[in-house]
Amino acid sequence: MTRFLQALLTGVFFTFIYDFFIFLGVFQNYIKKYEIDLYYNILFADHQSLFLFALFTLILGAVIIYLDNIKVSIIIISSLFVLSLLPLIPSVGESVAKMILMQKNATLHVGKYTYTGDIYYNGRDNVYLFDKELDKMLKFNKDNIKDEAYK
Known part of the structure; x- marks a missing residue:
């Protein structure tokens, strides 16, 4: 049970870091570019997919804690880290x-x-x-x- 809990917490930690950089890239290169009045925290909280977060948490936790081949674990973790940095471009x-x-x-x-036109952001209030x-x-x-779809 403790190993499972360790895998779960490790997966949450790494998934959170990856999500942080993905949403930072979205915030810097889209929200700020189009001058949308929005804080990073709201963007992160409102558009976080709990299903994907849970899925990556379980996968990353299992890779880090249960996979015995450290080289493979490092390759997977570093590859995902590099992919999470791509939105900063x-x-x-x-x-x-x-x-x-x-x-x-x-x-x-x-x-x-x-x-x-194109809706660039459908927020909480605007x-x-x-x-x-x-x-x-x-x-x-x-x-x-008046449109219920956008309320």
């Missing part, structure tokens, strides 16, 4: 963020107006939409949006 970080956060070709009804006709980033409070 601006083009990669932006691409990863667009896969996670962006919704293409969305239509928002706000008041008597309709806006069409939606950030890049309107293609206006060629401008627009920020809408969720209370003003």
